[in-house]
Amino acid sequence: MLYPEERQQAIAALVGERGRVAVTAVAEQFGVTTETVRRDLAVLERAGMLRRVHGGAVPAGALTLVEPGLGERHSTRSEAKRAIASAALDLLPGSDGSIALDGGTTTAALADLLPPDRRLLAVTSSVPIAARLAVAQGITLHVLGGRVRGVTQCAVGESTVRALGDLRVDVAFLGTNGISSQHGFTTPDDAEAAVKRAMVRAGQRAVVLADSSKLDREHLVRFASPEDVDVLVTDDQADPEVVAELEKAGIEVVLA
Structure with a gap:
């Protein structure tokens, strides 16, 4: 002993x-x-x-409060993110459907791939995604207002959350910084988490797009429990044991 x-x-x-x-x-x-x-x-x-x-x-350093900037994240695992976005196209609603797009590089990759022959109403809090969709064929764009965080270039704050509370879309597509079968989906910033939480509630279906490096990681603020998310789309490098845990928690996992 x-x-x-x-x-x-x-x-x-x-x-x-x-x-x-x-x-x-x-x-x-x-x-x-x-x-x-x-x-x-x-x-x-x-x-x-x-x-x-x-x-x-x-480990003490595993839960970081520091977020990488958007430019840094664009250059990380770009092939996996494009594959995830391509797989997520199967989860889009039909023509005249509605979607919400959270900020992030993987949701931005999805915005780039939206089919021009399908009419969609798109809601986003992301300035870069809004700029892409403003000129996209077939897209009716609704931009959420609020204070723009420089790190993520997304609108946050009470007005952003309140606007989402009045909306209902077919599918909400979200990014995340961490995923755990026990704790759920997390991000370092509480203002960002509040918007993500409201976006999850606004979607009839909630779909998280995240590469496998986000799996089995936890950050400071939870924005969704496992039962709040319908589908996780990740890449084929995901740890099978972690995938099995997420599926056991009730999440459909799609490997791109």
């Missing part, structure tokens, strides 16, 4: 090696109760050695 300090050091080492540990698995490994493990994790979090998340812990 290890002393508490020895066990805590061993747990910290496990988190560093594995990137994430579950409370139940640690309790079984060390032959202690889950309550004991949670106390150990609290001690280690106060010491800055890890960060607790729903059901376990991750």
Whole structure:
């Protein structure tokens, strides 16, 4: 039987090696109760050695408050994002249907691929996506107002959320910074999360477009639980175990 300090050091080492540990698995490994493990994790979090998340812990730097800028994200995993956007075309409503497009590089890739022969009403909070769709054939564009965040170039704030509260679209397409089968869909900024949350509610169906690097990651603010999202479209590099967990949580997963 290890002393508490020895066990805590061993747990910290496990988190560093594995990137994430579950409370139940640690309790079984060390032959202690889950309550004991949670106390150990609290001690280690106060010491800055890890960060607790729903059901376990991750390294201290795993939950970042820093968002990459839009230009940086455009150059990251661009082929996977285009493949995801192409697969998402099958989820579009028919002609004269309506969609909402969240900000982000993968939703922007979808905006680029919208079929010109299908009349659609498109709602977006994203300035770059609005600029694309303003000249797109067959698109009736509705731009959401609000304060524009420089990092994401999206409108946020009370007026943006209020406007979405009055809308109902066939399909809402959203991006995300993190996806977890237990905690759901997360983003670093609370204002951004509020708009995403309202967009999920505005859609008869909610579809998240995210490359596989977002899987099994958690950020500061949750905007949707697993049960709030109907479909996740990701790339074929997604970890099969993580995909299985998401499907078990009730999300349809489409691999592009």
